[in-house]
Amino acid sequence: MISVAMATYNGKRYIKKQLLSILNQTRTVDEIIICDDCSTDESEKVIRSINDPRIKYYRNNCNLGYINNFYKAISMTSGDYIFLADQDDIWKDNKVELLMSLMMHENCDVACSNFELIDYSDQPIEDRSQFQMNPFLKKVKVRVSILSTWKLAFGNVVQGCTYCFTKNVKDVYIRLMNEEVIHDYQIILIGSCIGKVCFLNEPLIQYRIHTNNSVGFKKSNRKIYLSKKISNEPFMVRFFKELNEIVPVKKFKVYITLYYFRIPFICAIVRRLIFAE
Numbered sequence: 001m002i003s004v005a006m007a008t009y010n011g012k013r014y015i016k017k018q019l020l021s022i023l024n025q026t027r028t029v030d031e032i033i034i035c036d037d038c039s040t041d042e043s044e045k046v047i048r049s050i051n052d053p054r055i056k057y058y059r060n061n062c063n064l065g066y067i068n069n070f071y072k073a074i075s076m077t078s079g080d081y082i083f084l085a086d087q088d089d090i091w092k093d094n095k096v097e098l099l100m101s102l103m104m105h106e107n108c109d110v111a112c113s114n115f116e117l118i119d120y121s122d123q124p125i126e127d128r129s130q131f132q133m134n135p136f137l138k139k140v141k142v143r144v145s146i147l148s149t150w151k152l153a154f155g156n157v158v159q160g161c162t163y164c165f166t167k168n169v170k171d172v173y174i175r176l177m178n179e180e181v182i183h184d185y186q187i188i189l190i191g192s193c194i195g196k197v198c199f200l201n202e203p204l205i206q207y208r209i210h211t212n213n214s215v216g217f218k219k220s221n222r223k224i225y226l227s228k229k230i231s232n233e234p235f236m237v238r239f240f241k242e243l244n245e246i247v248p249v250k251k252f253k254v255y256i257t258l259y260y261f262r263i264p265f266i267c268a269i270v271r272r273l274i275f276a277e
C-alpha cells in the first residue's frame with residue numbers, strides 16, 4: 001500500500017493542481033492523508049471538490065504548526081511506503097513509479113529525487129544561481145547516489161517533498177516525537193541510520209517558488225531545522241541521543257562531539273583529522 005502525507009495551510013491557489021498530479025500517477029497511490037492547519041481560505045472546499053475516495057481530509061481543531069502538522073499527517077498513514085507532498089508543487093506523472101522502482105531495486109529505506117523549479121504561474125525557473133543551492137545538488141552527476149549519515153549529519157542536501165520512505169522509518173519517526181528538528185530532516189537521518197538512503201538524479205517534481213513558501217528554496221538561507229529551546233546542549237545532540245535510544249547510530253560519539261563544536265571551521269578541521277577527508 002502506498003500513502004501520501006500532506007500538510008496544508010491556506011493552499012487553495014495551487015492545491016488542486018498538486019492533488020490531480022498525485023492522483024494521476026502511472027503507479028497508483030492508495031491514499032492521500034491531508035491534515036489542514038486551520039486554513040482561513042477555501043482550501044477545504046477545493047480539496048473536497050475533487051471527490052476522490054483516496055483523499056482523506058482532516059482539519060485540526062487548533063493550529064499545530066508546520067512540524068507538528070506533518071507529524072500528524074504521517075502518523076495517520078496506513079501504507080507500507082509513504083510519500084511526502086507539499087501543497088503547492090506538481091508531481092511528474094511517473095514520480096511514484098520511478099521512486100518505488102528505486103526502493104525495490106536498491107532495497108533502500110528512503111528514496112528522494114532531484115526537482116525542477118517553477119514560479120507562481122507554473123513557468124520554469126531556469127536560472128538557479130539566485131537561490132541557495134546545496135553543493136551536492138550542484139555537483140551530482142551520477143543517476144543514483146547513496147546518502148550516508150555522515151553526508152547528512154551536518155545539514156540536509158535534498159528537498160523533503162521528494163521523499164518516499166518505508167513504514168519502518170515512519171515507526172521510528174513516530175516514536176521519536178521530536179519537535180525541534182524539521183520532519184523531513186528527521187526522516188532522512190533515520191533512514192540513513194537504520195538502512196539506506198538513495199538519491200535519484202532525475203527531476204520528479206516541479207517545486208514551486210512563491211512568496212508564501214513555508215520552508216524550502218528561497219533567496220535567503222534555508223533553516224533546515226528549527227529550535228525554540230535555549231540550552232547549552234545543541235538540539236542536534238538531543239536528537240541523536242533520542243534516536244540512539246531507539247536504533248543504534250554508528251559513530252554516535254563522533255557526531256555528538258562534533259555537534260558541540262559550534263564553529264563550522266573547527267568542526268571541519270576535526271572531521272578532516274578523524275576521517276582524512
